[in-house]
Amino acid sequence: MSSFQNDTAHFAGLTEKQTATARLLAEGFTAKEIAARLTISESAATKRIEALRQKFGGITKNELARLAREEFSGSPSSHTVKVFEKNRDFSRAPDGEKLTWKNFDLPNTDGFRNSMPRNRPETELNFSDGFTLDATPPWRARREERLVPEVLDGEHAAPARWAYVVGAAIGMAILLLVLLAVADALGNLA
Structure with a gap:
């Protein structure tokens, strides 16, 4: 005091x-x-x-x-x-x-025990949009005709791609040999 x-x-x-x-x-x-x-x-x-x-x-x-x-x-x-x-x-x-401020006491916790919990169980939660949009997001692939065959984009895509690369390399080698043979034949004509 x-x-x-x-x-x-x-x-x-x-x-x-x-x-x-x-x-x-x-x-x-x-x-x-x-x-x-x-x-x-x-x-x-x-x-x-x-x-x-x-x-x-x-x-x-x-x-x-x-x-x-x-x-x-x-x-x-x-x-x-x-x-x-x-x-x-x-x-x-x-x-x-009297003082200018007031002392506010918190209510007893017994009143809160009977009320609904603040967080509901996950089974009761329902998340949804207020309305739907028909716009395609920019990160989603466009629905166009497929340029790559399904074999290169399906279940066995990796081996199929390797086979395609090896086949393309062999095809280019054959094309190069054919062009060299044609060039050699043209060189012998003259």
Whole structure:
């Protein structure tokens, strides 16, 4: 539990930089926005806020913002005695004492046990398109007449291709020999 009796004395003892930081904090700016307004780094703004929190007895950032708001707005409640307790129940506090944030509790896990699981079994999943397209994708082969016979593209394609290559090589060799024989015969005529 930390307490202090005179808020004005605490705010009066602040430096000029701390006062500027407290004023911006009272207006609801984040540490990043305070840093941008004061043209300092975000870590420097965070250090200033932490120093202010420690100077006020380790209160939370929200409590510090509320105190600064009361001090700089000139409301009469800023000169009263303040006592801050770590585990205070703010739900029963008067309206002026309530914090600006709310504490949201998570529901019990018992309520989730009876509900449907988030991930359904694979047998229940049904993936489908919203509509069908009749376009042929660019990576799919076009449906044209086959230029390669089925024997070269079927079950025994590799041996058939080797046989075709060997046959073509033998055919070229025979053609070359025939052409050489014709050239030799033409050479003997003259």
